[in-house]
Amino acid sequence: MGKTLKVAFLSTDSLEGFVSDDELAQEALSRRNIEVHTVSWRRHLDWASYELVIIRTTWDYQQSPEAFISALEKINAATRLENPLGIVKWNLEKSYLKDLELRGIPTVKTWFLDTMPSEALLEDACRKFGSEELIIKPLVSANADFTYRLRSGCFSKVIGLLQTTFSGKKYLLQPFLESVVEEGEYSVFYFGGHFSHAIVKLPKAEDFRVQEEHGGQILPILPTAELIAAADRVIRSIGRSLLYARVDLVRQNGELALMELELIEPSLYFRTSPTAASNFADAVEKCLNDFFF
Numbered sequence: 001m002g003k004t005l006k007v008a009f010l011s012t013d014s015l016e017g018f019v020s021d022d023e024l025a026q027e028a029l030s031r032r033n034i035e036v037h038t039v040s041w042r043r044h045l046d047w048a049s050y051e052l053v054i055i056r057t058t059w060d061y062q063q064s065p066e067a068f069i070s071a072l073e074k075i076n077a078a079t080r081l082e083n084p085l086g087i088v089k090w091n092l093e094k095s096y097l098k099d100l101e102l103r104g105i106p107t108v109k110t111w112f113l114d115t116m117p118s119e120a121l122l123e124d125a126c127r128k129f130g131s132e133e134l135i136i137k138p139l140v141s142a143n144a145d146f147t148y149r150l151r152s153g154c155f156s157k158v159i160g161l162l163q164t165t166f167s168g169k170k171y172l173l174q175p176f177l178e179s180v181v182e183e184g185e186y187s188v189f190y191f192g193g194h195f196s197h198a199i200v201k202l203p204k205a206e207d208f209r210v211q212e213e214h215g216g217q218i219l220p221i222l223p224t225a226e227l228i229a230a231a232d233r234v235i236r237s238i239g240r241s242l243l244y245a246r247v248d249l250v251r252q253n254g255e256l257a258l259m260e261l262e263l264i265e266p267s268l269y270f271r272t273s274p275t276a277a278s279n280f281a282d283a284v285e286k287c288l289n290d291f292f293f
Helices: 022-030 065-078 085-092 096-102 119-129 157-168 226-236 278-293
Strands: 003-010 034-040 052-056 080-082 112-114 135-137 150-151 172-174 185-191 194-202 217-220 246-250 255-262
Touching: 003 022, 003 255, 003 278, 022 034, 022 278, 034 172, 034 278, 052 135, 065 080, 065 085, 080 112, 096 255, 112 119, 119 135, 119 172, 135 157, 150 157, 185 226, 185 278, 194 226, 226 246, 226 255
Parallel strands: 003 034, 003 052, 052 080
Antiparallel strands: 112 172, 135 150, 135 172, 185 194, 185 246, 194 217, 246 255
């Protein structure tokens, strides 16, 4: 690649309070003569001046999903967007889990709802899931925002908060899986359709949220054959190669099940693997070469 190509990493107005290591990817891309600018998705820029716009740390998009999609549509009309707009729209609401389940992917048991939460509904979910505890969160969510762990018999204490939070909104209910605390949540990363690295995320004591912003512990791992097979199966179900994908898996009834398939703005944890940033840069370079050369 002779000339310097410009790439934008879409971010938010401020990353204060978040942990990001995208600078490692920027350094790897710079060595390939690819110049990276980190810009907020809320800015109005000449997007055509970039050969490629990559959605990265847009960690406030869930607050304004309609505005986010509108901004992406403008970018997509001006230049190449990765991951593609159609994939983003599909992945925006966690109802995509229903699609993947229909494709044969084992997923965490989930109810998708838009009715007002009630004590009776929550107790019924506990019975149907065979669980004493539930997780409730919005259908469009990130960073564990408005995500709650609920215990059977205690719903009366929180039902007012839940009804205020989820009134008129789509949300989901899942059984709380003890494996998240005992074993952790696995993340397997793919760049350009190829496996890159894997980690396990463990919540801090007395918590269930695995994100670093909530005290979660992030550990690099050498993935087992079981983990790779489960993640590969999810990646194949997408039906196309993507610049990046993160497959989040947890153990449910002894088997690995999909918690989330992150295709919009996942943390990619470049620092957990000595080759991760280079793997990502290779995928970006190939994306640019395939498009321009």
